[in-house]
Amino acid sequence: MGPFATAVRAAGLAGELVVQPRMGFPDLTRTRTGLRAVRAARARTAGTLTLDSYTRVGDFASAARALREGTDLNGYPLLAHGPGTTRELLEPIARDGFAVQVRHGSPLPGAIVRTLLAAGLDATEGGPVSYCLPYGRTPLRASVDAWARCCELLAARPGSHLESFGGCMLGQLCPPGLLVALSVLEGVFFRRYGLRSVSLSYAQQTHPGQDTEALAALRALAGEHLAGLDWHVVLYTYMGVFPGTEGGALALLRESARLAARTGTERLIVKTPAEAHRIPTVEDNVRALEEAAAAARAPGPAPGDRDDRCGRGPAEGEFGVLAEARTLVEAVLELHPEPGRALKEAFRRGLLDVPYCLHADNAQRTRGYIDTRGSLQWHSTGGMPIPARPAPGLSRPRADDLLGMLAYTRERFDRAASETPDPAAPLSP
Template identity: 65%
Template sequence: MNLPPAPTRPLGAFATAIAHARHDGELVVQPRMGMPTLNEMGQGLSAVKRARARVVGTITLDSYTRVGDHDSARRALDNGSDLNGYPIVAHGPDATRALKEKVTAPGDPFAIQVRHGSAQPYDIIQALLDAGLDATEGGPISYCLPYSRTPITDSVDAWARSCDLLASHPGTHLESFGGCMLGQLCPPSLLVALSVLECIFFRQHGLTSVSLSYAQQTNRDQDIEALHALRTLATEHLDSTDWHVVLYSYMGVFPRTVDGALELLRDSARLAAATRTERMIVKTPAEAHRIPTIADNITALEEAAQAARTAPDAARPNGEFGVLAEARTLVDAVLELHPDVGQGLIRAFQRGILDVPYCLHADNAQRARSFIDARGSLQWHRAGAMPVTTARGSGDLSLRAEDLLKMLGHVQDTYDRAALNPSGVAALGTNPS
């Protein structure tokens, strides 16, 4: 698919912050925090701004706002009930603009992204634009399948209208969440393909600044291939667009030990630095036990930044896992279905050409399954109608409930055992059994 050249537009605050860090050769680190009140959210953003790291701030929204139940969010604010994030629509644009202006000043390099999780985000995007913010994330697939029962057709329509709204404001930035589908146990080729496809969708709807996501998985060498594939395909399909890559520290079950959790975080940062990834979303050592505090988030930001600064030289993919070829096949298969990539995505899921393993959404074919092989890498056990290669024929690959539980705990167990016995287990990419 050949997209027309993107119109020349100035970068907004968020994209400019990333561009300056890239020029300086620094990794941008970012938390996922969201607090319900203006005072708490302001304290969180101010603390992030003061961190000893190259940072951008985050306003993560609450569950009511994500599903469009703004009346419940307002009632919760009025009566002091707990909310698990910032209700941007309920607060109103004036309050959020005042919050932003209290934390940032004209010309201030500190930028803020709104993160939400909504399959129908129009009200959220209108609210953030009215408040003077210019960056958010999501996508018609990545914020539909894992988080809602919304039909894909409705999500594609809602995201098309929302992208059109964003694109009508110069300087806006949109990040695809496609590389984080379900957070774990999704083979990297599908994560790469979904992120690329969503960014092509954004570009078709007028966005000129985007980012492509990828969530750290279970094998470092495979992740290096995936991040290389993401850059390669972005260059091929988004060559006239401002874009960068964002890595998420492992999104599955986090280590229980503080030392294990910190080492996993550091390995994420080293992976980001070694692959020249521009931005990284951190997790904290508190993840396995409780909701992280502001202090927990600052510690994680600073640990990640320090690990990135001391990371070894750039890593080169060795091609062992074939991620690029498989991801390109998936992207091309969807783009061949319809000139409008949104319609292509709808048809791809209808036909099972895209099929997210272990995802129970009604529009997902649910025929694909993955497993962790002896190398610690994610592979296809069953592919359904997807044009990918499976590992069948290499022994007994039947999957049982205990196998799934073991896979879900693979990373946690690897790092906890390494923390308890430092000489016994290395980082991801080894076989700890």
């Protein structure tokens, strides 16, 4: 294992959750200050270099010009700084168990991967589907081919680690069975091209019990399909519209940390209470890391316990996430022995179809909705080999239905915060 995977493994052996921000700054001074602050936080942390949008889309000249002219960027311009500068920046910081991951969002990441490896970094994230469909118009076939080459580049450096972003497709309103399946399928893809250390992602959704079941399903399928690899699971604090009140935002953050703790999740990507209003500062990020770590360490119900927050445990299968995800994974892998070709064919046939995703290679025949329990369900599944459970009285979700679903979590947590003086109090869906 390389430094990143080793750091996560060490935290797990110590019974601690690794918490990680998503921050990135263009200049070296702020980047250095931010990484040092994350390292010094009262938590078991990992650092992040989130790259800027120019670099993500391959416009390296504009990133370099902005850096040269002092124009602000929304992340770290890795190629503009170059591997030597980045290596010098990180050498005094990324040591003694503190590791750094590069996060970028590029469907064509070849130059990014070559540069991060040259800078001495060993961990990044993405995938042929998850870094293609949500982010632009790059054809899926081009992304699959590019990510196959990048996996081979990473695999050639022993210990390199790659995280699938598949469990975070569009961040919200995608029922968990598909999120779990996409994460596992990208893990299988990584394995095919030589990776030996991977992580699988899942984004917190609208119902804690359903999320608990989804994380258990993710672990079960990873055990079946990634046997022999070093792997772990990473949870993302809710990626949709964040609560506008500080109390609501903190309650949602803490709930994600408790979800990670009770499911044995090894790593948590946090959001901050500032998300709804402005770009978070270093101080905002450190506070979120410490709040999440404290919530994860706090006593709580055992993983199999039932209460209003957790719903039924995963063994009871109330939401059917494992069966749904397994059906999707097996249907795709049966298409072709090479997982990249299988993924392309699955989207061509509509066997995989992400709701509300407008990419040209996505069939756009599926829709999800939030049911009366607060869980995500399929209103329509298009050509996917899983059943739909249409919302009663709803022929097809309209624009106002979609807006209501997008605001569901924000309104629930803000409402509870206005009624409950203690923002750490558990919430019912």
